[in-house]
Amino acid sequence: MKFSIMVNEGPYQHQSSDSAYQFTKAALEKGHEIFRVFFYHDGVNNATCLTVPPQDDRHVVNRWSELSKKYNLDLVVCIAAAQRRGILDDNEAKRQGKNASNIAEGFRISGLGQLIEAGIQADRLVVFGD
Numbered sequence: 001m002k003f004s005i006m007v008n009e010g011p012y013q014h015q016s017s018d019s020a021y022q023f024t025k026a027a028l029e030k031g032h033e034i035f036r037v038f039f040y041h042d043g044v045n046n047a048t049c050l051t052v053p054p055q056d057d058r059h060v061v062n063r064w065s066e067l068s069k070k071y072n073l074d075l076v077v078c079i080a081a082a083q084r085r086g087i088l089d090d091n092e093a094k095r096q097g098k099n100a101s102n103i104a105e106g107f108r109i110s111g112l113g114q115l116i117e118a119g120i121q122a123d124r125l126v127v128f129g130d
Helices: 016-029 041-047 060-071 079-084 090-095 113-121
Strands: 002-007 033-039 075-078 107-110 124-128
Touching (some): 002 016, 002 041, 002 113, 016 033, 033 041, 033 113, 075 113, 079 090, 079 107
Parallel strands (some): 002 033, 033 075, 075 107
16 A cells, blocks of 8 residues: 655654654555655654754654665655744755755655645555644
8 A cells, every 4th residue: 555644743742753653664664655754734843953852762853864764755844834943955045045954864845735746646645643
């Protein structure tokens, strides 16, 4: 089965991000396809490379980056939600006149059209968070 995933909550605010990660990982390990993971609303906070959890805590952002690298996942961050929360890639930082970017490895910024396409291309769109 081909899934698309939508993550609407940040990495340490609710269980949603952890659940989305565990679902995605399990689906891939069982041989299912993940068309895209789309981060929206506070879910875009999963994409900041500035997250530094305590050493004895899980590093949710790194987990997503590593999963992306292992399975060549398409991790898409909503541009409008990201800009509101100060998450920028190199192109957006330049375009907005900022001197730094902070998007984590494996993530990319794009628009809501990517979510629509994800819903069309997948057999199921699974949403985590409000």
